[in-house]
Each structure stands twice: as C-alpha cells, then as structure tokens.
Amino acid sequence: MPAIEIKNNIYWVGAVDWNLKNFHGYAMARRGTSYNAYLVLDDKITLFDTVSEKFKWDLYHQVRSLVKLEEIDYIVVNHVEMDHSGALPFMVDKIQPEKIFCSSMGEKAIHGHFHKNDWPLQVVKDGESISLGSRNVHFLETRMLHWPDSMFSYIPQDKLLISSDAFGQNIASQKLFDDQHDLNLLLSEARHYYTNIILPFSPLVLKLLDKVQEAGLEIDMIAPDHGIIWRSHPGKILQSYREFASQTLQPKAVLVYDTMWGSTEKMVKAVSDALAEEGIDIRIMSLKSFHHSDIMGEFSDAAALICASPTHNNGMLPLMADFLTYMKGLKPKNRLGATLGSYGWSGEAPAAMARVLEDAGFELPEKPLRTKFVPAHEQLAQCKELGRSLASAIKARTGL
Numbered sequence: 001m002p003a004i005e006i007k008n009n010i011y012w013v014g015a016v017d018w019n020l021k022n023f024h025g026y027a028m029a030r031r032g033t034s035y036n037a038y039l040v041l042d043d044k045i046t047l048f049d050t051v052s053e054k055f056k057w058d059l060y061h062q063v064r065s066l067v068k069l070e071e072i073d074y075i076v077v078n079h080v081e082m083d084h085s086g087a088l089p090f091m092v093d094k095i096q097p098e099k100i101f102c103s104s105m106g107e108k109a110i111h112g113h114f115h116k117n118d119w120p121l122q123v124v125k126d127g128e129s130i131s132l133g134s135r136n137v138h139f140l141e142t143r144m145l146h147w148p149d150s151m152f153s154y155i156p157q158d159k160l161l162i163s164s165d166a167f168g169q170n171i172a173s174q175k176l177f178d179d180q181h182d183l184n185l186l187l188s189e190a191r192h193y194y195t196n197i198i199l200p201f202s203p204l205v206l207k208l209l210d211k212v213q214e215a216g217l218e219i220d221m222i223a224p225d226h227g228i229i230w231r232s233h234p235g236k237i238l239q240s241y242r243e244f245a246s247q248t249l250q251p252k253a254v255l256v257y258d259t260m261w262g263s264t265e266k267m268v269k270a271v272s273d274a275l276a277e278e279g280i281d282i283r284i285m286s287l288k289s290f291h292h293s294d295i296m297g298e299f300s301d302a303a304a305l306i307c308a309s310p311t312h313n314n315g316m317l318p319l320m321a322d323f324l325t326y327m328k329g330l331k332p333k334n335r336l337g338a339t340l341g342s343y344g345w346s347g348e349a350p351a352a353m354a355r356v357l358e359d360a361g362f363e364l365p366e367k368p369l370r371t372k373f374v375p376a377h378e379q380l381a382q383c384k385e386l387g388r389s390l391a392s393a394i395k396a397r398t399g400l
C-alpha cells in the first residue's frame with residue numbers, strides 16, 4: 001500500500017498486516033490490523049513510530065517513496081511495544097537520526113528492548129513542545145495507557161493527535177479514513193480493541209479525556225497506531241472512549257460455558273430462556289466456539305456474566321479457567337454474576353467459579369447452582385428460577 005497524505009505534508013507510512021489473526025498472542029484480530037507510522041515533512045523531517053520487525057522493509061519503501069532515509073532528522077517513539085518499535089533498530093541504522101524523542105519511561109523501555117548506548121535519545125516531559133520548523137509537536141505523557149512509556153504527540157498547527165495505541169482498532173484496509181467505512185462497524189471494532197487492551201486502565205482514560213478537554217486542544221484528526229484514522233468523527237471516538245471507560249452497562253447477559261456431555265449446556269439454555277422472557281439481551285457463547293477475547297468483546301457492555309462448567313477432576317474445565325483468568329485481568333467493574341454446572345459425585349465447579357467472580361468484584365445475587373448428572377424438568381425449572389432472579393437484579397442495575 002502506498003504512502004498516503006493525511007494532512008498537508010504529513011503522510012501515513014505504516015504497514016498493513018492483512019493476515020493477522022492472533023494479536024500479540026492473546027487476542028483475536030477479526031479483520032487483521034495495521035501498524036501505523038507517520039512522516040512529517042518540515043524543516044526537521046520527523047518519523048512518528050515504526051512498525052513491527054516483520055514489516056521493516058514495507059516501512060522503508062513507504063518512507064523512501066517520499067524522502068531518502070538519511071534526510072530524516074528526528075524519530076519520535078510514542079510507544080516501545082514491539083509492534084511499533086520492532087523496526088526501530090533497522091530504521092535508526094538507516095536514518096542515523098539527529099534525535100530520538102521519547103518519554104522518560106520510554107528511555108528505560110528502549111534500553112530494556114534494544115540495549116543500545118549510542119542512540120541519540122532525548123527525553124521529553126509531559127507538556128513539553130519541540131519545533132519542527134513550521135510546526136510544533138506537543139507531547140502528552142499517557143503513562144499506563146497502556147504501557148508506562150506510552151505518550152501522545154499533538155501537532156497544533158494541523159489539529160492532529162497522533163495517539164499511539166489509544167483510539168485504535170484491529171482493521172486491515174486500504175481505506176485509511178473513518179468516513180470510508182461503516183461507522184457502527186468501526187465503533188464495534190474500537191470497543192473490541194478497547195476491552196481487550198485498555199479496559200484495565202479505564203480510570204486513567206477518564207482522567208486523560210478530562211485533561212485533553214481542560215487543555216482545550218483543538219483536534220480535528222486522531223491518528224492511532226492501529227487501524228483507521230478518525231478525520232470525520234474524532235468527537236465520536238472521544239465520546240465512545242468515555243462510554244467504554246465509564247463501563248455504562250446494558251441489560252444484557254453473556255452466558256459462557258463448556259460441557260462434556262451436554263448437561264451443563266441444557267442448564268445454560270434454561271437460564272437463558274428465563275432471561276430472554278424477562279427482556280434481557282442474551283449471548284450464549286461456548287468456550288469451544290469463541291475465543292476469550294471475543295467473549296470479552298461481547299461482555300464489554302453487559303451487566304451480567306453467567307459461567308457454567310461441569311465438574312471435572314474436582315474443578316472447572318480448563319477452558320473456563322483460561323477464560324476466568326483472562327476476564328479477571330481486564331478488571332470489568334459493576335457486574336453481576338452467576339455460576340452453575342452439572343456434576344457426578346463431588347461437584348466443586350460452580351463454587352470454584354463463584355469464588356473467582358467474587359474475587360473479581362462481581363455481585364452474585366444467587367448461590368452457585370449444580371445438578372447431579374443430566375438435569376430433569378425440575379432441575380431445569382430451578383435454572384429458570386435463577387435466570388428470573390438474575391433478570392430482576394440486571395433490571396435494577398441498568399434501570400430497565
């Protein structure tokens with residue numbers, strides 16, 4: 001894909017990873033992704049971020065189509081994670097930059113990754129600006145969004161925010177701008193990305209959004225390091241981030257389960273029938289069919305999570321343990337939960353899952369529910385009772 005001018009003399013020079021399925025080894029990218037890098041042509045020619053190591057030649061040729069690499073003066077490293085810095089040693093070697101700008105934590109992370117003592121690193125503080133000639137770059141530290149080194153670069157003359165991993169989505173496309181896509185699809189991908197990458201840092205996101213608002217930064221374009229650039233709807237993604245971060249919940253329940261012989265699945269269906277009868281939006285997701293990151297994408301705005309597993313060797317099935325570990329780490333807030341499952345003789349799984357949910361701060365209105373072997377009509381009626389009780393708790397919480 002060729003370099004694309006996004007503002008006068010500012011070019012997207014990134015790489016599109018059309019075939020990516022597994023993002024960073026733990027989340028599914030449903031539409032591939034891109035590693036966005038930006039080149040500003042000014043008195044000081046400046047490259048913002050690089051791409052993953054595998055795509056270093058793509059970046060090289062993009063940049064080379066505009067300038068010779070040795071003509072570049074500065075590199076700005078907004079984030080040291082390897083999807084954006086993997087090509088950095090290669091580019092530093094080709095460019096021989098006068099300066100490499102990074103945050104103080106970025107300096108430490110660059111040393112931790114590349115062990116180079118002869119790079120011309122220059123640490124910039126939160127609020128500091130540098131001049132490129134006709135433009136300034138204003139740096140905003142965004143510590144822990146989502147790494148300690150993360151920062152934004154803002155160019156006031158262009159009203160452009162280069163936002164690192166924030167406001168991104170995993171989308172591979174030759175259409176670089178938001179108005180070339182269906183907005184609902186973009187926002188749904190942005191939510192999926194937010195939930196799996198940024199959700200644990202939601203309190204910091206709210207503070208950052210306030211800080212951006214208070215600083216009165218005029219922003220008419222947000223250029224993230226993954227996916228599509230927001231040029232027509234920058235306000236929409238800012239507003240959506242406020243919604244994602246405040247974890248505004250819908251009257252929706254995600255029923256996640258695994259089963260060996262189908263008994264636990266029968267219980268799940270009975271619970272979901274009652275929830276649906278009560279007007280709750282339901283998603284039934286087998287752990288054999290859905291990746292933990294896709295389940296979290298659905299759970300992002302759901303008030304309740306129902307976890308169901310049969311007892312297996314005195315505990316829950318391993319896919320449920322995987323999911324719960326992942327879910328807990330993302331720190332969802334204000335949620336309701338319930339647990340259930342079939343068992344044969346000892347039946348520990350529902351209580352074990354309930355302990356995890358309670359540890360993660362969930363409120364469980366009902367006790368863990370278990371059925372010995374295959375549920376008969378009476379046990380399925382108990383499941384429906386649990387569903388009805390949970391539905392009224394969901395309604396109370398969401399104001400339905």
Ligand SMILES: Cc1cc2nc3c(=O)[nH]c(=O)nc-3n(C[C@H](O)[C@H](O)[C@H](O)COP(=O)(O)O)c2cc1C
Nearest residue numbers: 260261262263264310313314342343344345346347
């Ligand atoms: C390999 C294996 C290990 C099991 N371990 C236990 C156990 O430790 N305690 C228990 O109560 N039931 C245990 N069970 C019995 C199942 O929980 C029981 O068959 C249950 O009805 C299966 O539910 P499902 O149809 O949803 O898979 C085990 C079953 C299998 C196949």
Ligand SMILES: [Fe+2]
Nearest residue numbers: 079081146165
């Ligand atoms: Fe990152």
Ligand SMILES: [Fe+2]
Nearest residue numbers: 081083165225
């Ligand atoms: Fe990234």
